[in-house]
Amino acid sequence: MAVASEIDGSASVNIALQAPVIEAKGLDLTFQTNDGPVQALRDVNLTIDKGDFVSFIGPSGCGKTTFLRVVAALEHPTGGSITVNGMTPDEARRNRAYGYVFQAAGLYPWRTIEKNIKLPLEIMGFDRAEQDRRVKNVLELVDLAGFGKKYPWQLSGGMQQRASIARALAFDADLLLMDEPFGALDEIVRDHLNEQLLELWARTHKTIGFVTHSIPEAVYLSTKIVVMSPRPGRITDVIESTLPPERPLDIRDTPEFLEIAHRVREGLRAGHAYDD
């Protein structure tokens, strides 16, 4: 299937024709620590299809970040299997199958926004003209056109996080992994970024894996909500959203939204009950 790319302006061929973007089967990951083994993930089964917006929600330590890190080949499972675009995570990483956005914007303060975005592109060996073209396109996508020459400290927290999203988008990967990107921002800024992220997702048709602690954020953004619980980290519920793709912020007051939020809350509670 040909996927039109907004970033390079051309049609590129998706390597994974029919394969799900992410497919985990019986995935286990146990860390060996000085205090004994920690089961960060146990028997995780999950399929993420192209174009899904999947949120991972659950209390601290339930393995949300670990799951994203396994997808990104930054951790290796101790059991079960996982594929990313039909490949092993290591192969997918070599194919630059994803962009990763971290909890903190993580921009280098001594480089301008433009140069922060260019850094990985330089390392990947893109020529100057291609770097410039990609920077211009991604800055437009996150609504930061004209801010390329600014330094991170000249931007608000929300703008810095958008710059960090732009940097992840510059890879032009179909998959975006986002680990609590808006957790440190106040609610109004966060609402605004949520709206912008949905617009960006609708325009680019990316597949997004998004970690959050916020029930409204998970329900507002997602096509699928993965509820997790700790000790051991496992999935307690996977909720397919029935909300329409068009989501003004006031959708959060509708009965349908509140019903999904209720189910997420129940899933989180059930996870705790398991521990007692």
Ligand SMILES: Nc1ncnc2c1ncn2[C@@H]1O[C@H](COP(=O)(O)OP(=O)(O)OP(=O)(O)O)[C@@H](O)[C@H]1O
């Ligand atoms: N490198 C590591 N070595 C040992 N234990 C680890 C390591 N990384 C994570 N853990 C443990 O694995 C479990 C899952 O951690 P993880 O960071 O994935 O949880 P999380 O759900 O993302 O938490 P948070 O919401 O606080 O970010 C925790 O008990 C954590 O302490």
